[in-house]
Amino acid sequence: MDFSFDARTEELRTKLLAFMDERVYPAEAVAEEQRALLASPWDTPAVVGELKAEAKRQGLWNLFLPDAEYGAGLTNLQYAPLAEITGRSPHLAPTALNCAAPDTGNMEVLAQFGDEAQRKQWLEPLLAGEIRSAFAMTEPEVASSDATNIETRIRRDGDSYVVDGRKWYISGAMNPDCKIFIVMGKTDPDGADIRRQQSMILVPRDTPGVEVRRAMQVYGYEDHSHGGHAEVVFDGVRVPASNLIGEEGGGFAIAQARLGPGRIHHCMRLIGMAERAVELTCRRAVSRTAFGKTLAQQGVVQNWIADARVTIEQLRLLVLKTAWLMDTVGNRGAHTEIQAIKIATPRAVVEIIDKAVQAHGAGGVSQDFPLAELWASARTLKLADGPDEVHQRSLARRELKKYL
Numbered sequence: 073m074d075f076s077f078d079a080r081t082e083e084l085r086t087k088l089l090a091f092m093d094e095r096v097y098p099a100e101a102v103a104e105e106q107r108a109l110l111a112s113p114w115d116t117p118a119v120v121g122e123l124k125a126e127a128k129r130q131g132l133w134n135l136f137l138p139d140a141e142y143g144a145g146l147t148n149l150q151y152a153p154l155a156e157i158t159g160r161s162p163h164l165a166p167t168a169l170n171c172a173a174p175d176t177g178n179m180e181v182l183a184q185f186g187d188e189a190q191r192k193q194w195l196e197p198l199l200a201g202e203i204r205s206a207f208a209m210t211e212p213e214v215a216s217s218d219a220t221n222i223e224t225r226i227r228r229d230g231d232s233y234v235v236d237g238r239k240w241y242i243s244g245a246m247n248p249d250c251k252i253f254i255v256m257g258k259t260d261p262d263g264a265d266i267r268r269q270q271s272m273i274l275v276p277r278d279t280p281g282v283e284v285r286r287a288m289q290v291y292g293y294e295d296h297s298h299g300g301h302a303e304v305v306f307d308g309v310r311v312p313a314s315n316l317i318g319e320e321g322g323g324f325a326i327a328q329a330r331l332g333p334g335r336i337h338h339c340m341r342l343i344g345m346a347e348r349a350v351e352l353t354c355r356r357a358v359s360r361t362a363f364g365k366t367l368a369q370q371g372v373v374q375n376w377i378a379d380a381r382v383t384i385e386q387l388r389l390l391v392l393k394t395a396w397l398m399d400t401v402g403n404r405g406a407h408t409e410i411q412a413i414k415i416a417t418p419r420a421v422v423e424i425i426d427k428a429v430q431a432h433g434a435g436g437v438s439q440d441f442p443l444a445e446l447w448a449s450a451r452t453l454k455l456a457d458g459p460d461e462v463h464q465r466s467l468a469r470r471e472l473k474k475y476l
C-alpha cells in the first residue's frame with residue numbers, strides 16, 4: 073500500500089497551498105468588507121472574480137471533474153487532497169477554483185446525462201465560471217430525505233413541460249448569478265415503480281412563474297457566501313420539452329449518480345475545515361494565558377488537540393480509501409464507504425470545531441474568527457445530501473443482508 077501522492081497531485085498541492093496563502097486567506101476579510109458595501113448581500117464581491125481569474129490562469133480550475141474532456145481529468149484519489157485544502161476556506165476557495173457545490177454536481181449531471189444542446193447552453197458557461205446553478209429537490213411539505221415523496225409536478229403539454237411546486241433550502245439560488253435550476257419533480261406520479269416516477273428538468277431562472285421567495289436561515293445566518301439557501305416557488309412554469317434531462321422517469325437514477333461524488337467532495341472539504349480549526353486552536357493555545365499557564369499547557373486542551381489529530385487521520389484514510397474505490401470499482405462498488413464517510417465525517421468534524429470554539433472563548437462564537445461559520449456549515453452536512461440516519465439505515469441493511 074503506497075500512501076504517497078503521485079507527481080501530478082504533489083505539483084497541484086504545492087501550487088494550491090501557495091494560492092491559499094497568497095490569495096485566498098487574505099481575501100477572506102476583503103470579501104466581507106466588499107459584501108457590506110454591495111447593493112445586495114447576495115451579489116458577488118469583486119475579489120471573488122479576481123480569485124477565479126487567477127486560479128484559472130494558474131491551471132487550478134475544474135479540478136473536480138474526472139472527465140478530461142471537460143475538467144482537469146484527475147482521479148478522485150488525486151482530487152481528494154486538493155479538495156481538502158480548499159475546505160480550509162470553504163466560503164471562498166471552492167468557488168475560486170470553480171469546484172463549489174452545487175455547481176459541481178450540476179456540471180457532472182450535464183456532462184453525464186445532458187444532450188449536446190443542454191451542454192452547449194448550460195455546461196459551457198458553468199465550466200467557464202460565468203454563471204452559477206442550483207439543484208432543487210427538497211420540499212417543505214414532504215419528508216424529502218425520501219425522494220419518492222417529492223410532490224412537484226412536471227406535466228407534459230404539447231412541446232412543453234409545465235412545472236408546479238415549492239422547494240426550499242435550494243443552495244446558491246439567492247445569488248443573481250445563479251441562472252439555471254435543475255428541478256426534480258414527478259412526471260408520472262401514479263406510475264407503478266416509485267423510483268421511475270421522477271424526472272429532472274432544466275428551468276432557467278428568468279422563466280415566468282419562477283419566484284425566488286426568501287432566504288432560509290442556517291442557525292440564524294443567511295449564508296451569503298454560499299449564495300444562500302432559498303425557498304423557490306414554481307408556479308405554472310413552462311419550459312421546452314427539450315429541457316428534460318435524460319428520459320422521463322430517469323430522475324431518481326440521476327440523483328443517485330449525482331450524490332455519490334458530491335458526498336465525498338463534502339467530506340474532503342470537511343477534513344480541511346477540521347485542519348483549519350486545529351491550526352487556529354494551536355495558535356490560540358500557545359498565545360493565551362489563563363490562571364498562570366498558557367492554554368497549551370492545560371491537559372484538557374492538549375487532549376482536544378490530540379483527539380482531533382487522531383480523528384482527522386482516521387477520517388482522511390477513509391476518505392482516500394473511498395476515493396480509490398470510486399476510481400477502481402466505480403461509485404456503486406464504493407457505496408458502503410461513501411455512506412460511511414458521509415456519516416463519520418460531519419459528526420466528527422462538528423465535534424472538533426466545537427472544541428476549537430471552546431478554546432477561543434467568546435471569540436469562538438464571534439465574527440472575528442471563522443469558527444462559528446465553520447461549525448454551522450459542518451453541522452448542516454449531517455442533513456444535506458441525505459440525513460445521517462438515512463445513510464445509517466441503508467448501510468446497516470447491507471451489512472445485515474449477509475446474515476439473512
Ligand SMILES: Cc1cc2nc3c(=O)[nH]c(=O)nc-3n(C[C@H](O)[C@H](O)[C@H](O)COP(=O)(O)OP(=O)(O)OC[C@H]3O[C@@H](n4cnc5c(N)ncnc54)[C@H](O)[C@@H]3O)c2cc1C
Nearest residue numbers: 207208209210215216217241242243452456457458459461
Ligand atoms: C444548509 C442546507 C443546504 C441544503 N441544500 C439543498 C439543495 O441545494 N437542494 C436541495 O434539494 N436540498 C437541499 N437541502 C435539503 C436537504 O437535502 C434535506 O434537508 C435533507 O435531504 C432532509 O430532508 P428534509 O429536510 O425534508 O427532512 P425529513 O425527510 O423530513 O427528515 C427529518 C429527519 O427524519 C429522520 N429520518 C428520515 N428518514 C429516516 C430513516 N429512514 N430512518 C431514521 N430516521 C430518519 C432524520 O433524522 C431526518 O433528519 C439543504 C439543507 C440544508 C440544511
